[in-house]
Amino acid sequence: MYEAIKRIFDIAVALLVGVITLPFLLVVAVLLWCAQGAVFFRQLRPGLHGRPFVLYKFCTMNNGRDAHGNLLADERRLTRIGMLVRSLSLDELPQLWNVLRGDMSLVGPRPLLMEYLDRYTPEQFRRHDVMPGITGWAQVNGRNSLNWDEKFAMDIWYVDHRSFLLDLRILCLTVLRVVARSGVSSPGQATMERFMGSDHDV
Numbered sequence: 133m134y135e136a137i138k139r140i141f142d143i144a145v146a147l148l149v150g151v152i153t154l155p156f157l158l159v160v161a162v163l164l165w166c167a168q169g170a171v172f173f174r175q176l177r178p179g180l181h182g183r184p185f186v187l188y189k190f191c192t193m194n195n196g197r198d199a200h201g202n203l204l205a206d207e208r209r210l211t212r213i214g215m216l217v218r219s220l221s222l223d224e225l226p227q228l229w230n231v232l233r234g235d236m237s238l239v240g241p242r243p244l245l246m247e248y249l250d251r252y253t254p255e256q257f258r259r260h261d262v263m264p265g266i267t268g269w270a271q272v273n274g275r276n277s278l279n280w281d282e283k284f285a286m287d288i289w290y291v292d293h294r295s296f297l298l299d300l301r302i303l304c305l306t307v308l309r310v311v312a313r314s315g316v317s318s319p320g321q322a323t324m325e326r327f328m329g330s331d332h333d334v
Contacts, residue, residue: 137296142238146231153225160190160222167213168194172226177243180263185235187243188226192218221310227266239299240265241287244327251329259287262294269298272305276324 161171173191176184192214196204203209210218217223230236236243243264249257270278270286278286290298 134294134296138237138239138299139234141296141299142231145238146228149225150228150232157225160217163213164190164192164217168211170194173223176246177264178246178249178260179235179243180260182249182257182260184246185230185233185243187235188229190217190223190226192223224266231266235263237263237265239267239302241268241290242271248327251327253330255288256284256330258291259284261291267302267306269302272302272309275309280327281330 164171168191170191173189175187175189177187179185192211193206193209194211194214196209198204214223227236231238240263241259252259268287269290270283273286274282
């Protein structure tokens with residue numbers, strides 16, 4: 133029953149927010165195109181049970197490379213408009229399309245990188261027992277200021293305690309965190325450092 137209610141709620145909210153914010157999203161898209169050329173970021177991510185899907189976000193970085201053709205560090209490729217879009221969490225809004233497609237939910241563990249799948253412990257892999265979300269328990273309790281062990285522990289806690297009331301609580305807290313712009317980046321970094329495996333972190 134919970135999963136059915138959650139899916140209906142996801143579709144209704146995604147449609148409502150999408151329609152309300154569409155004019156604003158078009159403005160953001162035009163600004164990104166004028167500033168950096170690229171508007172959307174597409175990447176294969178693991179979804180429910182680790183099955184891959186294409187995730188959509190607003191692009192916040194350029195393709196700057198060094199003399200050897202290697203991509204520059206994230207903090208050097210992050211554009212000024214991209215930094216603003218990311219600080220307001222507007223880069224996540226295109227994922228409403230993923231929600232409508234059934235790739236994601238509004239609430240759930242964040243979809244990470246495909247390369248991480250082989251690095252998870254069996255316990256950490258349990259985060260894929262539910263559909264990934266635009267926001268989640270880890271996002272409202274520190275987001276990228278958390279280390280990987282803390283983040284995964286919160287993801288597993290959500291898997292074990294998920295409910296419609298908890299989802300509503302997470303959505304409300306998400307609005308507060310976005311307004312406060314808290315936990316957007318890891319300390320000293322533009323983005324979260326890569327997960328190399330729990331053994332590597334010890």
